Amino acid sequence: MSYSxxxxxxxxxxxxxxxxxxERVQLIEPPARDSGGRRIYTDADLSWLExxxxxxxxxxxxxxxxxxxxLRRQGMAGAGARKRILAEQRTAVVERIAELRSCLDALDYKxxxxxxxERRMAASAAEDDTxxxxxxxxxxxxxxxx
Amino acid sequence: MSYSxxxxxxxxxxxxxxxxxxERVQLIEPPARDSGGRRIYTDADLSWLExxxxxxxxxxxxxxxxxxxxLRRQGMAGAGARKRILAEQRTAVVERIAELRSCLDALDYKxxxxxxxERRMAASAAEDDTxxxxxxxxxxxxxxxx
DNA sequence: AATTGACCTGGAGTGCACTCCAGGTCGTAC
DNA sequence: GTACGACCTGGAGTGCACTCCAGGTCAATT
Numbered sequence: 001m002s003y004s005x006x007x008x009x010x011x012x013x014x015x016x017x018x019x020x021x022x023e024r025v026q027l028i029e030p031p032a033r034d035s036g037g038r039r040i041y042t043d044a045d046l047s048w049l050e051x052x053x054x055x056x057x058x059x060x061x062x063x064x065x066x067x068x069x070x071l072r073r074q075g076m077a078g079a080g081a082r083k084r085i086l087a088e089q090r091t092a093v094v095e096r097i098a099e100l101r102s103c104l105d106a107l108d109y110k111x112x113x114x115x116x117x118e119r120r121m122a123a124s125a126a127e128d129d130t131x132x133x134x135x136x137x138x139x140x141x142x143x144x145x146x
Numbered sequence: 147m148s149y150s151x152x153x154x155x156x157x158x159x160x161x162x163x164x165x166x167x168x169e170r171v172q173l174i175e176p177p178a179r180d181s182g183g184r185r186i187y188t189d190a191d192l193s194w195l196e197x198x199x200x201x202x203x204x205x206x207x208x209x210x211x212x213x214x215x216x217l218r219r220q221g222m223a224g225a226g227a228r229k230r231i232l233a234e235q236r237t238a239v240v241e242r243i244a245e246l247r248s249c250l251d252a253l254d255y256k257x258x259x260x261x262x263x264e265r266r267m268a269a270s271a272a273e274d275d276t277x278x279x280x281x282x283x284x285x286x287x288x289x290x291x292x
Numbered sequence: 293a294a295t296t297g298a299c300c301t302g303g304a305g306t307g308c309a310c311t312c313c314a315g316g317t318c319g320t321a322c
Numbered sequence: 323g324t325a326c327g328a329c330c331t332g333g334a335g336t337g338c339a340c341t342c343c344a345g346g347t348c349a350a351t352t
Contacts, residue, residue, distance in 0.1 A: 005329075016329090017311055025309095036318045038329055039183070051252065058249045059228035062309070076267045083260035090253045097246050100239050103200045107236045121222045151299075162299090163341055182348050184299055208339070232344095 001041055002032075009043040012049040027052055028070050038120060058093050067144075147189055148178075156188040158195040165195075171208060173198055173215050204239050 009016045019039075028048060032040045041049075053145050055065050068085050069077030165185075166172050174194060187195075199270045201211050214231050217224030232286045 008268045015311075019171065020330090021310065037320085037327080038318085048195065051256070054249045054252045056309095057245055058253070075261050079263035079267065083257055083264065086253050086257045087258065090250065090257065093246050093250055093253065097243055097250075099203055100243050102247075103204045103238055104236065104243075106200045107204070107239065108289050109230050110231055111232045111236065114225045114232065117225035121225065161341075164339085166300090167340065182299080184348085202339095 003041040003046065005039045005041070008039075008046060008049065010055060011046050014049065014053065022049075022052070026067060027062065027065055029073070043066055055089070057095065060089055064089075149192065150185040151185045151187070154185075154192060154195065157192050158199060160195065161200065168195075168198070171212060173208065173211055175219070199233070204235055205242065206235055210235075 003011070005016050006015075008019055012019070014022070019028075023028045023030060023129065030044065031042070031045055034040055034051055052065060055068070070081060071085070151162050151165055154160075155163055156241070158165070158216070160168070166292075169176060174191065177191055180186055198211060201214070210231065214228060217228045217231070
């Protein structure tokens, strides 16, 4: 099958401008053109784009994707170098996931803290009808910035 | 304890310039100054910075961190809104982790592919002494772009 | 008294990854 | 035959998060 640039954009989730930009920076090879000079993308182009978006998702900079693209064009000869790039990226992703997980813990802790504050505020609002408790309010102030 | 801006940079992992930048965009409140007008950071400042760097790691944009910082200054009154921001970010992080994991699978698949190509190349190099196998070479070409 | 090094300010510059624009061409639909 | 919509080009502009710079202050050292 063949696809217009609009189709390719739909399938890849990239914008038309981004597709042309990727071509300019040589992440993708110039696709074929129809009689009117319009780009025609193939299924192979689309799966390459799909992989590129995955690399992008992993946080790989365009410069490195470009390196990879060049090696890909060299076929088997570039396989070793390609593997190295991918393996390195894999390590980075594993690290990133670990980092995010630890941030998740921090978030959970803080979310919990906010919940406690909310409950305490609700409680002290109900209490306002009866009496004031300065000690508890002082305590709370400490926790707010924790 | 109190810390110079250089100390704060060391502890937070941010650069001195970034610390001043965060102050300008109001992620942190202007710290106290010594007699010579130099910034003095407190332990509380450092733990806030530590949390900020975690939010940054999760991919939270500075605009949103600023929102959060404003709510923090409001103490208990902002707790509910703060919780909402954190919970939203938590969801984003969970999604991000899932995304990264799926990319990890794609990477593994491709790494495997490169390995196969490498081995095949080594094999065909050894084979060069004896005979050529056109069929296998054609097959390989297909796989190179897969 | 001069030098040094850490810090200060306001503002300009950088790198990245797009994103937008003006002005033009093409092929179909009316 | 003209109006339309999708596409084309080269190049400028954007938003983000820093990062760097010039020119200056201050406290301690030589």
